[in-house]
Amino acid sequence: MNTVQSEKLFQKACNIMPGGVNSPVRAFKSVGGNPLFFKKAKGSRVWDVDGNVYIDYVGSWGPLIFGHAHPQIVEALKRQAELGTSYGAPTELEIELAEKIATLIPSLDIVRMVNSGTEAVMSAIRLARGVTGRDKIVKFEGCYHGHVDSMLVKAGSGLASLGIPECPGIVEDLAKHTLTLPFNNINTVKELFAVEGNNIAGIIVEPVGGNMGVVPPKEGFLETLREVTTETGGVLIFDEVMTGFRLSLGGAQSLYNVNPDLTCLGKVIGGGLPVGAYGGSKQLMDNIAPTGPVYQAGTLSGNPLAMTAGIEMLKLLAEKSVYDELERKSEKLCAGYKLNIKKIGITARFTRVGSMFSMFFTDQDIVDFESAKSSDVKFFRSYFTALLEEGVYIAPSQFEAGFMSAVHSDEEIDQTIEANYKALQKACD
Ligand SMILES: Cc1ncc(COP(=O)(O)O)c(C=O)c1O
Numbered sequence: 531m532n533t534v535q536s537e538k539l540f541q542k543a544c545n546i547m548p549g550g551v552n553s554p555v556r557a558f559k560s561v562g563g564n565p566l567f568f569k570k571a572k573g574s575r576v577w578d579v580d581g582n583v584y585i586d587y588v589g590s591w592g593p594l595i596f597g598h599a600h601p602q603i604v605e606a607l608k609r610q611a612e613l614g615t616s617y618g619a620p621t622e623l624e625i626e627l628a629e630k631i632a633t634l635i636p637s638l639d640i641v642r643m644v645n646s647g648t649e650a651v652m653s654a655i656r657l658a659r660g661v662t663g664r665d666k667i668v669k670f671e672g673c674y675h676g677h678v679d680s681m682l683v684k685a686g687s688g689l690a691s692l693g694i695p696e697c698p699g700i701v702e703d704l705a706k707h708t709l710t711l712p713f714n715n716i717n718t719v720k721e722l723f724a725v726e727g728n729n730i731a732g733i734i735v736e737p738v739g740g741n742m743g744v745v746p747p748k749e750g751f752l753e754t755l756r757e758v759t760t761e762t763g764g765v766l767i768f769d770e771v772m773t774g775f776r777l778s779l780g781g782a783q784s785l786y787n788v789n790p791d792l793t794c795l796g797k798v799i800g801g802g803l804p805v806g807a808y809g810g811s812k813q814l815m816d817n818i819a820p821t822g823p824v825y826q827a828g829t830l831s832g833n834p835l836a837m838t839a840g841i842e843m844l845k846l847l848a849e850k851s852v853y854d855e856l857e858r859k860s861e862k863l864c865a866g867y868k869l870n871i872k873k874i875g876i877t878a879r880f881t882r883v884g885s886m887f888s889m890f891f892t893d894q895d896i897v898d899f900e901s902a903k904s905s906d907v908k909f910f911r912s913y914f915t916a917l918l919e920e921g922v923y924i925a926p927s928q929f930e931a932g933f934m935s936a937v938h939s940d941e942e943i944d945q946t947i948e949a950n951y952k953a954l955q956k957a958c959d
Contacts, residue, residue: 531919535579539567553688560691560907561914561926571598574938576923584923585942585949589933591925592740592772593797595856595885596846597937603801603842610838616830623837630844631799631807634779637789640815643807643832647771647796648676650806651734653818653826654792655680657808658732658765660824661817666726668733670713672742672899672929675734675769675794684710686741686899691927713739713898714748723758732765732791733758737782740772740931742902743888744881752788759791765814771796771806772931775844777884778853785884798847801839852936856885859943860934863887866947874954885934902929912957920949 543550551557551565558565566578574597576586589595596603610623628641644650655667655678667680674687682689682697683705689697709726711718713735723730733755739745759766768790773782775798783789792810799805809815819825830836864882867889871878879890890896890905891913910928917924922945924932 531582532580533564533566533578533582536567537564539579540564555688555691555925555927555930558926560693560928561911563915565926566918566923573597573599574935574942582921584918584921585938585946586923587932587934587946588923588925589935590802591797592776592886592931592933593800593802594933595776595798595852595935596843597935598802600842600846602846603839606838606842607835610834613834615835616833618829621832621834621837623834623841624832627799627837627840627844628807628809630841630848631795632809634844634848635774635781635783635793637783637791637811638793638809639812641807641809642815642818642826643805643837644826644828645804645830645833645836646676646806647769647794648678648806649828650771650794650796650808651675651681651767651769652678654767654794654808655732655734656826657792657814657817657824658767661814662731662763662765664729664731664764665707666709666730667707668709668711668719668722668730670735670739670899671710672713672745672902673734673736673739673769674741675736676771680704680708681734683708684899686739686929688927690742690899690903690929712900713742713745714751715898716748716750716754719754719758723762727758727762727764730759730762730764732767734767734769736772737768737770737786737788738773738777738883738886740886742899742929743890743896743905744883744886744931745896745898745902746881746883747786748897752786756788756790765792766790767792767794769794772886774798775847776886776933779847779851782883798843799840800836801841801843803833803836803839805833805836805840850936853884856934856936859938859940860885860887862940863934863943863946866943867950870947870951870954873951874958876954876958886931887934888931890928909957913953916953916956917949920952922946922949922953
């Protein structure tokens with residue numbers, strides 16, 4: 531595989547950016563080798579600067595549920611760009627996107643747009659603390675909620691990939707208010723709330739773990755979080771930055787039928803542009819400035835280009851109802867992978883919820899961060915490299931989800947299964 535141009539650009543990038551990248555996992559550190567530099571993408575394919583083409587299961591880390599450069603989104607963006615790219619003043623586009631989101635996710639009456647998932651989480655936590663007058667927030671090991679100071683404690687995603695146990699720079703006085711519990715463990719939640727419940731501002735959770743690889747919630751887990759927060763007057767925050775509009779039109783909360791008080795969104799609602807949002811009941815959201823005293827603001831928040839992409843994305847999702855098709859395609863891929871594993875005779879575990887999926891090289895059932903970490907990351911490394919050589923691009927980390935898009939064809943999925951077989955064989959050698 532010729533990656534000469536990518537190598538050259540990476541050397542250049544390292545002179546001007548930390549580690550040569552603008553987000554750590556992109557640097558390929560946990561899989562070895564250097565990152566590929568991309569120059570174009572269309573549908574389910576990405577092209578690197580050396581002209582190699584890959585079937586893409588990263589989809590910009592989740593947003594691109596209709597693949598790259600969808601014509602409807604691109605056309606709408608061109609039209610909007612002619613009208614101006616940012617006004618820093620209200621637009622009808624913001625209302626349209628917020629209304630679409632609120633209609634599709636019943637637990638949201640009022641929505642505030644921000645620029646990233648991190649911002650959404652940061653603001654939701656501030657609101658939870660602001661309305662309850664309490665400091666403590668409960669999060670779960672292996673869940674990633676963006677690089678918010680108080681959330682970089684036992685976080686998944688990049689920290690897990692790079693093996694960073696504790697992030698320097700987080701004030702201890704702040705970190706001590708983050709209480710971490712094992713994902714899916716109902717007893718530890720009940721035990722903690724029995725003692726500390728009245729001091730806890732809220733719980734934040736990825737309703738389907740997506741940043742330690744995919745970890746579905748056990749039956750009763752999300753319901754327990756709902757119960758204990760209701761009993762103690764805490765705020766239940768679902769971080770649906772990854773799962774929102776990816777798993778269903780109503781997000782994971784409608785799939786599992788548990789309503790949070792606040793929801794954080796990002797990824798899909800931006801249609802590939804930088805967007806985040808958070809929202810909940812009018813009563814809660816009225817505490818946000820300028821209606822209430824909990825301050826949160828943004829120069830580019832509700833940006834017209836970002837709103838336009840989000841609107842088109844949600845239109846496409848509502849019109850085409852792609853979720854059954856995503857389910858079928860994702861199941862086809864995973865069934866093919868499972869057969870390969872059996873044929874080759876290695877031990878692995880698969881997890882999948884809708885179009886989010888993971889493969890772990892372990893004999894343990896994947897229920898939490900500990901079991902996810904039992905995967906053989908050295909094997910993953912070899913597998914990742916071999917898969918790339920076969921023309922399939924997955925996230926360069928064991929602890930990230932794979933994403934199916936609506937535009938992956940059956941032929942491409944067959945090709946991927948074949949590539950997976952060869953890559954697994956190579957990794958075994
Ligand atoms: C569940 C979850 N929350 C928050 C974030 C942070 O979003 P962003 O990277 O847009 O800041 C991510 C990013 O991957 C995420 O997966």
